[in-house]
Amino acid sequence: MTEEKALLRMVEALLFAAAEPLDEASLAARLPEGAEVQALLAALGERYAESGVNLVRVAGKWALRTAPDLKFLLERQVTMPRxxxxxxxxxxxxxxxxxxxxxxxxxxxxxxxxxxxxxxxxxxxxxxxxxxxxxxxxxxxxxxxxxxxxxxxxxxxxxxxxxxxxxxxxxxxxxxxxxxxxxxxxxxxxxxxxxxxxxxxxxxxxxxxxxxxxx
Known part of the structure; x- marks a missing residue:
């Protein structure tokens, strides 16, 4: 496994496990020193671009979210909205x-x-x-x-x-x-x-x- 693939797996795991969106500084603090966070996020975004889950930026932070065109699949699981x-x-x-x-x-x-x-x-x-x-x-x-x-x-x-x-x-x-x-x-x-x-x-x-x- 190449170093880039290993780093991508780490970023993916961090975003998946996070209860809230993570900013780049938080990601960098958890990755090996010298990791290019922006480049890793760009690569991860491309990987997820056509999948059922997308990498999105929210309020300057990053998170994994259901692809917009598939949100209808989750409608029955949504509780009463605010x-x-x-x-x-x-x-x-x-x-x-x-x-x-x-x-x-x-x-x-x-x-x-x-x-x-x-x-x-x-x-x-x-x-x-x-x-x-x-x-x-x-x-x-x-x-x-x-x-x-x-x-x-x-x-x-x-x-x-x-x-x-x-x-x-x-x-x-x-x-x-x-x-x-x-x-x-x-x-x-x-x-x-x-x-x-x-x-x-x-x-x-x-x-x-x-x-x-x-x-």
């Missing part, structure tokens, strides 16, 4: 498109108040995280999406999120275009905008549950 209220789905979309964004900015874009429970739920899912604080009066906290969000939706970075033009047309984006988010949130945000026109001003949230799953 369920969020419409308000939570719309809030998630706003955060992803406008991050880093403050609570007040989220409320301004939505046109209604944001209950603390909605933001807490998104933090509990692991999809939203505290980004920092603005250098403005009150030092408001800013929020953004996490690596777990990218991993769940199979994205390498927020630059890969779709639908920017559609949400701009729906009036859900600020003047300076941020970044795009998931397809489900596009539809929910557009429909929710129309429904909220009929709600009372003091009605903060719609608790109707909707499934949020990348398909």
């Amino acid at each position: 369920r969020l209220s419409r308000a939570a789905v719309e809030t998630l979309a706003i955060i992803a498109y406008n991050q880093p964004v403050t609570r007040a900015e989220i409320e301004e874009i939505r046109g209604v108040g944001l209950s603390r429970g909605t933001l807490d739920l998104l933090v509990e899912t692991g999809w939203v995280r505290l980004r920092g604080r603005r250098r403005s009066p009150g030092r408001p906290a800013t929020w953004g999406t996490s690596d777990e969000f990218l991993e769940h939706f199979g994205l390498e970075s927020v630059d890969d999120l779709p639908g920017l033009d559609e949400l701009k047309a729906a009036g859900m984006l600020q003047a300076q275009p941020p970044r795009a988010v998931l397809a489900e949130a596009r539809a929910q945000a557009a429909s929710q905008e129309e429904e909220e026109d009929d709600e009372d001003v003091g009605d903060e949230e719609d608790d109707t549950l909707v499934a949020l799953d990348p398909g």
Whole structure:
């Protein structure tokens, strides 16, 4: 067995056994000194290109995932997806498109108040995280999406999120275009905008549950 094949087997084993995607530094730390991690990943990616499992990059890290065209085979094995209220789905979309964004900015874009429970739920899912604080009066906290969000939706970075033009047309984006988010949130945000026109001003949230799953 050549040295390259031995190293490829090591990388393959590490990725297969990992509970979460691994970055190149983590792989390099586990391989013999001098191993060319990028070259090994490229070779492994070619090997898996036409198989039922692909090597993918998610949030700057690497993982083995079911080939996209075969995901239908696993549908019956998938448990109930995470369920969020419409308000939570719309809030998630706003955060992803406008991050880093403050609570007040989220409320301004939505046109209604944001209950603390909605933001807490998104933090509990692991999809939203505290980004920092603005250098403005009150030092408001800013929020953004996490690596777990990218991993769940199979994205390498927020630059890969779709639908920017559609949400701009729906009036859900600020003047300076941020970044795009998931397809489900596009539809929910557009429909929710129309429904909220009929709600009372003091009605903060719609608790109707909707499934949020990348398909």
